Amino acid sequence: MSNSSLFFDKCYEVVRQIPFGRVTSYGAVARYLGAAKSARMVGYAMTASHNKDVPAHRVVNRKGLLTGKHHFEGTNLMQQLLESEGIQVKENQIIDFESVFWDPAKAL
DNA sequence: CTATTGACTACCG
DNA sequence: TCGGTAGCCAATA
Numbered sequence: 001m002s003n004s005s006l007f008f009d010k011c012y013e014v015v016r017q018i019p020f021g022r023v024t025s026y027g028a029v030a031r032y033l034g035a036a037k038s039a040r041m042v043g044y045a046m047t048a049s050h051n052k053d054v055p056a057h058r059v060v061n062r063k064g065l066l067t068g069k070h071h072f073e074g075t076n077l078m079q080q081l082l083e084s085e086g087i088q089v090k091e092n093q094i095i096d097f098e099s100v101f102w103d104p105a106k107a108l
Numbered sequence: 109c110t111a112t113t114g115a116c117t118a119c120c121g
Numbered sequence: 122t123c124g125g126t127a128g129c130c131a132a133t134a
Contacts, residue, residue, distance in 0.1 A: 007131090026116055036117095037129050043115035044131065061116060068115030 007033065008045040014104050015049070018058045021085045022102035023094060025062040032104040047071060057081040064097030 014029050026042040035041065046056045046068060057078045061067050069078040069092060079089040088095040 030116085035130085038131085039116040039129085040114065041116090041130060046115050049115095056115080059115075066115090071115060 007035065007038070007041060008048060011042050011045040012049060012052050012054045014108075015046075015054050015056065015059055017104070017108070018055060018102055019107075021087060021100065023058045023060055023064070023082070023087065023097070023100050024102045024104060026059060027062050028103055028105065029059065032108065043068065055081075058085075060094060060097075064094035064101075066092040066094070 010033050011029055014032060015024075018024055025039075026046075027036065027039040029042045030036055030039045042059070046054070046059060049056050056068065057072065059068070066078050066082075066089065069076070072078045072081075079092065082089050082094065087100050094100065
């Protein structure tokens with residue numbers, strides 16, 4: 001059952017609500033959770049999200065850069081997943097990032 | 109207990 | 122425009 005008292009689990013819930021073909025940033029999630037200064041914690045939570053049903057590949061830094069791709073299997077799995085959703089990625093950076101950006105604060 | 113590290117972000121020159 | 126630095130908070134050694 002959902003222990004939403006944990007900051008990590010809150011991150012998972014938000015990330016899980018990211019619609020198909022959209023992405024968001026660590027800071028956006030952190031800000032939505034009321035911890036704008038804890039963007040690093042969101043990324044830290046993603047490291048532990050391997051066992052959860054969390055589309056961590058849809059979460060990137062505020063520049064649209066795939067900083068966490070090294071945590072996925074292989075070397076380009078994260079990019080491949082994004083491209084599979086219709087998101088163009090070049091040099092570990094999402095193209096037209098603003099267009100695919102999904103803000104939880106606005107959507108929720 | 110302190111020090112180091114990290115899937116970040118904002119500020120400064 | 123761009124690179125470096127500081128602040129941030131939790132986990133790990």
